[in-house]
Amino acid sequence: MKREITCIVCPKGCLVTIDDANLEDVSGFGCPKGIEYAKNELLHPVRTVTSTVKIEGALHDRLPVRTNGDIPKELIFECMKLIRATKVSAPVRCGQVIIEDILGTGIDLIATRNA
Amino acid sequence: MNRNYDVIVVGGGPAGLAAALEANKNGAERVLIIERDKELGGILNQCIHNGFGLHYFKEQLTGPEYAQRFIDMLEGTGIEVKTDTMVLSVTPDKKVWAMNTEDGYCCFNAGAVVLAMGCRERTRGAISIPGERPSGVFTAGTAQRYINIEGYMVGKKVLILGSGDIGLIMARRMTLEGAKVLAVCELMPYSNGLKRNIAQCLDDYGIPLYLSHTVTDIKGKNRLESVTVSRVDENLAPIPGTEIEFDCDTLLLSVGLIPENELSRNAGVPIDRRTNGAVVWQDRQTEIDGIFACGNVLHVHDLVDFVTKESMIAGRAAAEYVKNGGFPETTAENTVSLAAGNGVSYVVPQKIAVERTEKFVEAFFRVRTTYKDSEIVVRADGEELNVIKKSQLLPAEMERVVLPKAMLQKAAGKEITIEVRTKGDN
Structure with missing residues (x-):
């Protein structure tokens, strides 16, 4: 069956059409990243998670964080549970690892600002 | 000092x-x-x-x-x-x-x-939403600051008016933080946000988008209790009898900047x-x-x-x-003024000093409504200087045309208009 998938890789948001029975039958992409994204959406969708954790001793009470790569979409809410339970202390550098190998994905949660 | x-x-x-x-x-x-x-x-x-x-x-x-x-x-x-x-x-x-x-x-x-x-951000007052005045009505950016910087959660059951990017991003953010986002309502028949944000902020979390809908009533004594949403006609006027009431404690407004x-x-x-x-x-x-x-x-x-x-x-x-x-002062003969023509809401910059132009000037503009298979026409005094085919034009996406110096020299002292031409105009 033909599936229509909005690519989220860049702000352009191409509408990629892909056949879920034949992943090589793909059209509507503006660049090769769109092909890869559409295939992943059918096989194992992944997302980057961005949120905040508690921080003590900084200008603000929250430290922004993100996963430094994509994690499986079905793990997003599990990941949020861990993020909510995390508390750090200043100083923190942008890029510093906050949670290593989150949920065994091989992906780290990192700080996205100095604090 | x-x-x-x-x-x-x-x-x-x-x-x-x-x-x-x-x-x-x-x-x-x-x-x-x-x-x-x-x-x-x-x-x-x-x-x-x-x-x-x-x-x-x-x-x-x-x-x-x-x-x-x-x-x-x-x-x-x-x-x-x-x-x-x-x-x-x-x-x-x-x-x-x-x-x-x-x-x-x-x-x-x-x-x-x-x-x-x-x-x-435009506020509730700026768009004159009727109803009572309880707490729990925020602009989306204010809620974003409370949550992401100050660490306060603003509500549990949320309705969002306006499908601009901030509204879409906040729909996902509130969901991740444990709130239930009931819907995003948009006055226009199209979204004003990026397509990828519809996909990754709404579709990913099963949040419905109601196009051509707006808020027509707000109820609540102290805290917001419910929001009434109505469908609008082609003149953007609410249609009586189409009301849907959402029980919610929070209304986020993403209704323009x-x-x-x-x-x-x-x-x-x-x-x-x-x-x-x-x-x-x-x-x-x-x-x-x-x-x-x-x-x-x-x-x-x-x-x-x-x-x-x-x-x-x-x-x-x-x-x-x-x-x-x-x-140096630019004379009128050396000035090109840029104007928004048919279908275009604005152009920046508005004026070009031809002698201060190096190789080209980029003109940025927005269209008034959505267009499919249309053309962008650059014109000076009736003469077409450039025509660019566009498969799709959206008000939410800023467009750009390049005006080379040679074109500007030719148009010096005149007005250049940028306009949209659809098939029917030919």
Whole structure:
């Protein structure tokens, strides 16, 4: 069956059409990243998670964080549970690892600002 | 304290940072950034989601990371920064009056001023939503600041009015933090947000989008209790009998942004009523010599990357202005004015000094409504100078045409209009 998938890789948001029975039958992409994204959406969708954790001793009470790569979409809410339970202390550098190998994905949660 | 500067930049968000860095790079020796918040970075600090920087840095960054890159670049440049400092007025002779708890009320003298104050959200009052006035009604950006910076959750059952990017991003953010987002309602028959944000913020979490719907009543004594939503007709008027009542404790408004030009107006800078920003030349100089404007205070951009690019133009020009002791006066014969034609809501810049053009000028504009399979026509005095085919045009996406110097020389002294032509117009 033909599936229509909005690519989220860049702000352009191409509408990629892909056949879920034949992943090589793909059209509507503006660049090769769109092909890869559409295939992943059918096989194992992944997302980057961005949120905040508690921080003590900084200008603000929250430290922004993100996963430094994509994690499986079905793990997003599990990941949020861990993020909510995390508390750090200043100083923190942008890029510093906050949670290593989150949920065994091989992906780290990192700080996205100095604090 | 030496209070004389080559360039003073009002606002330390992405526009101000890029303008200051570029002014410094182009020979302005004493550059000062004045920021009213306690830190630099502006609205990027609360935009913790990713998707920034793909054009400028060729990678996906979050808002704070994008800001941090520019803040890091300040190091070693000698650019001075005053945070927690409020600019109260800018005068046409480029005096900047400001106040903070260290210096008190003080005046700085500038060779050139760059206005980079950004924009503000439209509020419930601005769109006159009827009903009671309980707590729990927020602009989306205010809620974003509470959650992402101050760490307060704003509600549990949420309805969002407006499908601009901030509204979509907040739908996902509230969901991740455990709230139930009931729906996003949009007055127009199309979304004003990026398609990828519809996909990754709404579709991913099963949040419905009601197009051609608006809020027609708000109920609640102390806290918001329910919001009534109605379908609208083609004139955007609510249709009686189509009401849906949502029980919710929070309403987020993402209903548009307005450039924040109080300082510009008080300085006497003429404002374009279509952009709500200053009328500018191609180097982002306003109609007042030596006062420049860039970023969302000039016109609301879709992507911060474009704010950065525009602000670099303004910063470079401000440095040139100071170095050369001003720009030579541009005569009417050497001026091209740009105008929004059929189907186009605005064009920036509004004026082009032909002799100050290097190779080309990029004109940015927005269309009034959605168009499929149409053409962008660039015209001077009836003559078609350029026609560009477009498979799709959306008001939410800023468009761009390049006007080469040769074309501008031909059109000197005239008006160039940019318009949309659909098949029916031929």
